[in-house]
Amino acid sequence: MNAIVVLISGNGSNLQAIIDGCAKGTIPGKITGVIANKASAYGLQRATAAGIATRVVSHKDYSDRASYDKALQQAIEGFAPSLVVLAGFMRILTPAFVQHFSGKLLNIHPSLLPKYQGLNTHQRAIDAGDTEHGCSVHFVTEQLDGGPVILQAKVPIFPGDDASTVAERVHEQEHLIYPLVVRWFCQNRLQQRGNEAWLDGNLLSVQGYAEDEDDSEVAC
Secondary structure: OEEEEEEEOOOOHHHHHHHHHHHHOOOOEEEEEEEEOOOOOOHHHHHHHOOOOEEEOOHHHOOOHHHHHHHHHHHHHOOOOOEEEEOOOOOOOOHHHHHHOOOOEEEEEOOOOOOOOOOOHHHHHHHOOOOEEEEEEEEOOOOOOOOOEEEEEEEEOOOOOOHHHHHHHHHHHHHHHHHHHHHHHHOOOEEEEOOEEEEOOEEOEOOEEOOOOOOOOOOO
16 A cells, blocks of 8 residues: 655645545555644644644754755654645745655646746746646656656636635646546656656656546546
8 A cells, every 4th residue: 555645735626536435445645744834724634624734844943954855854754755745835845855756746736837947836927827727747857847747737827816716726637637647646647857757658758648528537
């Protein structure tokens, strides 16, 4: 059984989607620990309600990113993970941390990467006049939001939409595609090779996995 550690900073809605996937058996893995950098993160309550061990490693207790990431790495290793999932973890990770977990570190970003790396992605898409937006699950590398994309989901942007409306649309898709990618990893179907993502022995495109709109697997 694959051991999954999830890192959070806030509400933990993507964490909940993965908890639900494990509970239903669609993800052949078990979340062995949830770690937050804020004690106030609501996701900790979600984990506790599901009987999952939690830890808080506060960035405020460390003088720099390197020392924090070293402590975070030790906390994660205490749960012996096969996979580390960033689910709204609002920290920029050091190269040493990323290298340590290379190949088993996933993130979800609220844009169609490589567009809109960083913050405020929904408003930036609106300001640019985009008619579609979305989210991307990717392997984490030393380049911020620049690791190989595994899967994307698109949503429309309509005239009159504001950032919160678009965010709600994007969140719905996040809760579908993140558990699916975690499932692929736990099924040993997904690998990172250098700066590439491979699924079922096939190199994924820059936009990640692409299939027909009615592909039943994506509707996990």
